[in-house]
Amino acid sequence: MAKHDTDLSDLFHALADPTRRSILTHLAQGPAPVSELAEPTGLRLPTVMRHLAVLEEAGLIATSKDGRVRTCAIVPEALMPMRTWLDEQRVIWESRLDRLDDYVKKVMKERET
Amino acid sequence: MAKHDTDLSDLFHALADPTRRSILTHLAQGPAPVSELAEPTGLRLPTVMRHLAVLEEAGLIATSKDGRVRTCAIVPEALMPMRTWLDEQRVIWESRLDRLDDYVKKVMKERET
DNA sequence: CAGATAGTTAGACATATGGCTAAGCATGAC
DNA sequence: GTCATGCTTAGCCATATGTCTAACTATCTG
Known part of the structure; x- marks a missing residue:
């Protein structure tokens, strides 16, 4: 770290x-x-x-x-590391978005019952 | 709040x-x-x-x-509020830079005279 | 059923956090 | 010099946080 x-x-x-x-x-x-x-x-x-x-x-x-x-x-520059991290995450998270979206919906549905 | x-x-x-x-x-x-x-x-x-x-x-x-x-x-959507906040801040912080820029220019101009 | 597996709950503990009051210390105004 | 102003320091207090151990529950596996 x-x-x-x-x-x-x-x-x-x-x-x-x-x-x-x-x-x-x-x-x-x-x-x-x-x-x-x-x-x-x-x-x-x-x-x-x-x-x-x-x-x-x-x-x-x-x-x-x-x-x-x-x-x-x-x-102002101080926010840059955060923006960078956020962008990195977006890339990774969104590359899985389609698959995860299905999964999350399934989970939410299960929760309701 | x-x-x-x-x-x-x-x-x-x-x-x-x-x-x-x-x-x-x-x-x-x-x-x-x-x-x-x-x-x-x-x-x-x-x-x-x-x-x-x-x-x-x-x-x-x-x-x-x-x-x-x-x-x-x-x-993935959970990061949205943060992204929104970050974007809002960027707008304000940068407009502040613009104002500072104006201020500096004004000062420089006054100096010339 | 017996035992292993995967989480969960409860409680302890040290440190961090966010708030306060009460002094203390420079600096600027008279 | 004296007094007001503006920030600092020190220290107290309650609650929150991050970590652990120990004991408990629920679910496979055989």
Whole structure:
């Protein structure tokens, strides 16, 4: 299991939290200071800080401090590994789709009874 | 926060674990019984069962029992919400880049004068 | 029926996660 | 210098997660 694997796990893990996804969506509008990001979440600053730390470790955001204000910004390229994984999976999964589709339908039918 | 949100969180969470991703990759080769999935992970059966439960709750796999054998199979459509989210983000994130681009151009122009 | 096979359930346990409060530490405004 | 602002650190707490062992159920096989 390469570091590549860890990257993906961190990425998925970071995105698994609604608060963090909403922070990302907010940041998509442009860079913002910590407090501005905290405000709409209704969470306390330290809590938001930890979310930001998770996002930063996953490489999804970059931050820098100017005076006493820390500005956060998204790192668009960060989603690439995920996109790549998704595309890989699609290729494999879809190559079996016809066969699996039959199987899944059979399973679903059995479930209903 | 709608059900949609929970779906995404569950999906990302399910995919955040390397063991679960490897199980999915294995299943991409075709449906398989529990023990066959457990073997390459080096984990005990109950542990693998829990991973399978997580995958099933996220809608990523479907299972059915025939005799004493439970067969698992991937559910390709399950990745759709994630793909959709990813595409949405790409649109926003990239439009942000465009805006930044505009901003830079504006600054450069102002500098010239 | 006896024994092997394939899952399943229950419960224990260590660590991780997400939230909070209460201080603490720079920096900017007066 | 003093005070407000904005972030940080430290530490607490409840719940969730990933792993295991041990014991149980259900289903073939002979």
